[in-house]
Amino acid sequence: MSAAQGAAPTEAPHEPVFAGKPRERLEALFPKYPTKQACLLPALWIVQEERGWISPAAMAEVATVLGLTPAYVRGVVTFYTMYHTHPVGRHFIQVCTTSPCHLCGSDDVVKALLKETGCGELGTTSADGRFTVIEVECLGACGFATPILVDNDFIESVTPERVPGILAGYR
């Protein structure tokens, strides 16, 4: 693609994910399943833990490691909402807004999160790169409305008042 067309951001050359420790983690999975393909979801989790997102090059690497095609891997990655196909903020916040949480005021929690993180809008990353906030469907904790997930931390009963204090813990 010519520069005039607005070049796609060039990716740094792909450093393989599955070397050293991550490789060991992957190989420990093989005996647990009768096919290598069944290790696809766990392998993608390993990639995301290591790199923060799953790049096309990482998909190609997973495909090679598991004997699949890159297109197949991409098809699976895009089916599941928790895999990131783009880089996200240092802290990734998921807030539930499905009916039970909506009844309990999740809209105000969303507003507080957008304001305090500086994201302004759902699905965007704050200018300082610190936070991305997205709206998600039922997190399976409706009795503890409103639950949010900050990275891997599941936080229950969030109210707008609690938002600044919670965010202060994520620098």
Place this chain on the structure above:
Amino acid sequence: MGYPHPPHAKESVVLSKHFGDAGARTYAGWVERGGYEGLKKALGMTPDALIEEVKASGLRGRGGAGFPTGLKWSFMPKNDGKPHYLCCNADESEPGTFKDREIMRWTPHALIEGCAVACHAIGAETCYIYIRGEFTEPYKIMEAAVADAYKNGAVGANAMGSGKRIDIVLHRGAGAYICGEETALMNSIEGKRGNPRIKPPFPAAAGLFGMPTTINNVETLAAVPHILMRGAAWYKGLCLSNPKSTGTKLWSVCGHVMKPGNFEVTMGFPMKDLIYELAGGMRPGRTLKAVIPGGSSVPLMNREEAESALCDYEGVVEKGSMLGSAGFIVMDDSADIVYEVYRLAKFYAHESCAQCTQCREGTAWTTKILERMLHGQGKPEDLDLLLDLSDNMTGKTICVLSDSCAAPIVSGIKKFRGEFDAYLARAKGPAVAV
């Protein structure tokens, strides 16, 4: 995170006895509380005897469909020389439902024990526990418990010294409600997109990796060791109304109640008491408007229906809805029914796997039509259009996600038509086409 409430006097605590008691999370702690005796007993029984015992208890699936558990196990072929699998469904993503999460958080060994018993009953050496990706804390707790169970020989190559191999493998989902559907779950474990499969073949004939497979919900499996220890007759006796609904059940109650949470009561318990006493009733000055009793995938009940219903499979059907996963979404008179059913439609549109036209298009259009109504741009014919769409979404697709989207909408229009009409009456100016 602690458990928010001590049991109410009207609860019958069996599964939730150790909720809030972190000491029950370790192998040693679980054994001290009488754990793993059920598995020991099961391994000394023949699979047939085990299946008969569970059949006699009347236990029915707690994942949504209420299928008799013993009968499901009996469909597994015998001596066919193939590997058999057990899948434990811990994908819990149904809006309004949050009970399996508490079982895994507080009593992980109850689930491991139940899985191991079921493996013996159906001749499986491997059980995959499919945990939704968002359940990070339950996953960690389960991971530690599984490691502990292996270390103590409760599972593994020689489970409880029985000479039988029982492996428990945790498999983490990655965000997809549809993976709670049993065949989608199997595809997901196999490393595929979570698309439900056309049935037949049924899982007992060709399931995970094409092999005979049984799939059960977390709560179903966690109940099994209790049945073995205390007997099928005891479990069958836990029944306040219809003899086809036995045992205790965890009810998740959320929305507009003072004390949301999980409550364990005997089958046939009055819904009125569950809402007004156990869950603390309405907020001051508010009255009950509606309940969606089965997670979000079932018809809405109005106040009269909810207050007169009994909490069991038949009792809820009698009042025009279904038990589903037994998660109550409670709405008081401040709730906007049109907005809430719109939000549920949006949920189903987001979660549709898009294989079936009726579901893919139906959930999307339903959402758009409700959205324009909310924005004051509804058309007089919209209600008929919604009902027509819902009709086309019911009973015509590979799985019932499509039907699930239609259920709250059709019942919402039927029981709260005035609220929809009010939006249409308020519609401003010429409606814009969507």
